[in-house]
Amino acid sequence: MRCVRPGCPGSYGADGYCDECGRKAPASATAVPKQASTATTPSVATVSASGRTTPSSGRSRGSSRGGLGAGLIDLPRVPLRDPATAVMTDPKVSESRRFCVKCEEPVGRGKDGKPGRVEGFCPNCGHAFSFVPRLGSGDVVNDRYEVLGALAYGGLGWIYLARDRNLADSVSDRWVVLKGLINTGDADAMAAAVTERRYLVEIDHPSIVKIHDFVQHPDPKTGVPVGYIVMEYVGGQSLRDMLMARRAEGARVMPLAEVLAYGAEVLPALGYLHGRDLLYCDFKPDNVIHAEEQLKLIDLGAVRRIDDDVSAVYGTPGYQAPDVAEVGPSIASDIYTVGRSLAVLSFEFRGFSTTYASSLPERADIPLLAQEESYYRLLRRSIHRDPARRFQSASEMSEQLLGVLREVLSAVDGAPRAALSRQFTPERRAFGTGAGEVGAAAVAADLRPADVAGALPLPQVDVLDPGAGFLATLSSTDPAELVRQLEAPPVRSTEVSLRLVRARIEAGDLDAAGTDLDALTVADPFDWRVDWYRGIAALAAGRPGDARVAFDAVYGELPGEPAARLALAAAIECTGDTAAAEKLYDRVWRVDRGFISAAFGLARIRLAAGDRDGTLAVLDQVPDSSSHHITAQVAAVRASLVADQHSLLAAAGRLERLVLDVERQALLTVEMLKAALDWITGTHLPAHRLPDGVQVLGHPLTERGLRFGLERAYRTMAQFARDPDHKIALVDQANAVRPRTLT
Structure with a gap:
């Protein structure tokens, strides 16, 4: 509602203060209806299954909230700073940061031991420069804002701390920040400030500093009116300051999980701007403040409209994308700045603004990147030289960043952090579980590419695709019939074409599938x-090497997706590179216990390497609620059917605890007792040295006791044999294994 103060044209905001005079609404005034939302939700693009984006908008809860870390990690609380202690006692611009705003040549530099001038003219182009604050302690701007002093300076202007005298009179001190210009004679900078006045006051997001006002104050030297933006004071620490503090303590960098959590908080704010056709342009650790339990983007001086191709572009070397100089800023260039900032915060990035101004160091040279492959791929995509290969929206990057964060955290403490994927279905079925299968359902224990092809997750159907409705009506499970229907669909679209590719692969027509993928x-x-289905087709054709190349490309695009890592691990294992496959299986299994194939892959590789304890550990992690729990325990039993008495007895204990039908119990009993008998006869222990009183599945751990047990198990199996010849063979085996007796 309108402000009740006489002559004031302002209105009361959701916080109860007038947006013009700053006074609090009187109790007698009708309160502004308190909505569940005080800010608009980022109108970011919706990410389709293809990774492309489509516009969407809406409103939801946008009020300030505590608890940084995306619900995955608790970030340390940064206490608010006393505003009075934040003011610079001797505000200066260091000589190394003095450049002409027109030609960008160094100015104000010292010579022959004498300090450089803080005001003067550029020796290269003659343009005037000044690095002196225009406002001092006690100055009052617009008869309202009392200046305490300078806080800092940035690429576009000095930043001052001030007290809102309108509020201080009747309520309490309200601290604000005034942002002016480093050089009041710079036309581009002045134009940028005027541009800010037009739309920045409308920005309302809990993670973006609030712009309260835009005022003018005469320059004390020239008398020319200078514009100042009035924004809320955020009294925490910038991410850069936090990084510097850690370096002073010897830590050098921030923990990766914290860096990713900060990124997860920042990206929605950028998405909010992008949804309003605004670009931030100059994102860097300096411009993010952590205050208590909240993160805020500050310094909106470089913000501009997406379609603005006239006003000056501001950025910071080392953070700004190389394409900005050629085609101007874009959403992709904002994404680039986030990737560069994550890199600077997470590892010692020497030469990030020179040698590696538009690239990353070799992965092998940075221990963190060598260890965290998914994070390396996240950075690599976010700062790709081709803007079209970067993440195409803040929400798309945020989704993958959160996936990487879950992986990093799970790798540290082993606790799974599964999340529903927007890109993939769950596994269609577990593959490589042969070691846990018994009887008629038993399959080969070795991993076969064709089995993997039919079991891997599938890309989610993009519901916005024109053919999504038609695909939902398909009910046939016969691949040939599906191909017939999909070759003459009522509507042609990308999703229909991809479903046809899948049907062709399942029907065995791999050549036609390849032709469709090329199109x-x-x-x-x-x-x-397209790469995903190329990988599926290559596995179906028995070409795991080609599948590895295809799935590696998918992993590069979706570094936070466990499904992509699972597919790549399986393809790599099929090529024989078990060491590389083990690392990927391990990361998938730690994050999401729903990927049973990862558990069996990890167990299979560990067992082949002789790591029996590691094999049993991962199989025991298959949850009781899983339909594959029994299968995993059977595999654990078989993994222990070697080596020594302790392992055999442990395996027998597992088998006794399993709830199996009589036939499968008998089959496993035969395996167990044969292994025990082989151990007894293979050790050639004298009879008096054989274990006394020890039993395996109720039978003494002696040759005679084990033979009686085998005889009984074979006869039990014979009762379930459906083929007469097989029944006779089992009875013969029972008679052959039975020890000699007098009766």
């Missing part, structure tokens, strides 16, 4: 789903 690549060379 899809021409239509959209950046659709990761």
Whole structure:
């Protein structure tokens, strides 16, 4: 509602203060209806299954909240700073940061032991420069804001701390920040400030500093009116300051999990701006403040409209994307600045603004990148030289960043942190579980590429695709019939074409599937789903090497997706590179216990390497609620059927605890007793040295006792044999293994 103060044209905001005079609404005034939301939700683009984006908008809860860390990690609380202690006692611009705003040549530099001038003219182009604050302690701007002093300076201006005298009179001190210009004679900077006045006051997001006002104050030297932005004071620490503090303590960098958590908080704020056709342009650790349990983007001086191709572009070397100089800023260039900032915060990035101004160091040279492959791929995509290969929206990057964060945290403490994927279905079925299968259901224990092809997750159908409705009506499970229906669909679309590819692969027509994929690549060379189905087709054809290349490309596009790592691990294992496959299986299994294939892959590789304890450990992690719990325990039993008495007895204990039908119990009993008998006869222990009183599945751990047990198990199996010849063979085996007796 309108402000009740006489002559004031302002209105009361949701916080109860007038947006013009700053006074609090009187109790007698009708309160502004308190909504569940005081800020608009980022109108970010919706990410489709292809990774492309489509516009969306809406409103939801946007009030300030505590608890940084995306619900995955508790970040340390940063106490608010007393505003009075934040003021610079001797505000100066260091000589190394003095550049002409027109030609960008160094100015104000010292010579022959004498300090450089803080005001003067550029020797290169003659443009005037000044690095002296225009406001001092006690100055009052617009008859309202009393200046305490300078806080800092940035690329576009000095930043001052001030007290809002309108509020101080009747309520309490309200601290604000005034942002002016480093050089009041710079036309571009002045134009940028005027541009800010037009739309920045409308920005309302809990993670973006609030712009309260835009005022003018005459320059004390020239008398020319100078514009100042009035924004809320955020009294915490910038991420850069926090990094510097850690370096002073010897830590050098921030923990990766904290860095990713900060990124997860920042990206929605950038998405909010992008949804309003605004670009931040100059994102860097200096411009993010952590105050108590909240993160805020500050310094909106470089913000500009997406379609603005006239006003000056501001950025910071080492953070700004190389394409900005050629085609101007974009959403992709904002994404680039986030990737660069994550890199600077997470490892010692020497030469980030010179040698590696638009690249990353070799992965092998940075221990963190060598260890955290998913994080390395996240950075690599976010700062790709081709803007079209970067994440195409803040929400798309945030989704993958959170996946990487879950992986990093799970790798540290082993606790799973599964999340529903927006890109993939769950596993269609577990593959590589042969070691746990018994009887008629038993399959080969070795991993076969064709089995993997039919079991891996599938890309989610993009519900916005024109053919999504038609695909939902398909009910046939016969691949040939599906191919027939999909070849003459009522509507042609990318999703229909991809479903046809899948049907062709399942029908065994791999050549036609390859031709369709080639056509899809021409239509959209950046659709990761094409590479996914190329990988599936290669596995179906028995070419795991080609599948490895295809799934590696998908992993590069979706570094936070466990499904991508699972597919790559399986393809790598099929090529024989078990060491590389083990690392990927391990990361998948730690994050999400729903990927049973990862558990069996990890167990299979560990067992082959002789790591029996590691094998049993991962199989025991398959939860009781899983339909594959029994299968995992059977595999654990078989993994222990070697070596020594302790392992055999442990395996027998597992088998006794399993709830199996009589036939499968008998089959496993035969395996167990044969292994025990082989151990007894293989050790050649004298009879008096054989274990006394020890039993395996109720039978003494002696040759005679084990033979009686085997005889009984074979006869039990014979009762379930459906083929007469098989029944006779089992009875013969029972008679052959039975020890000699007098009766």
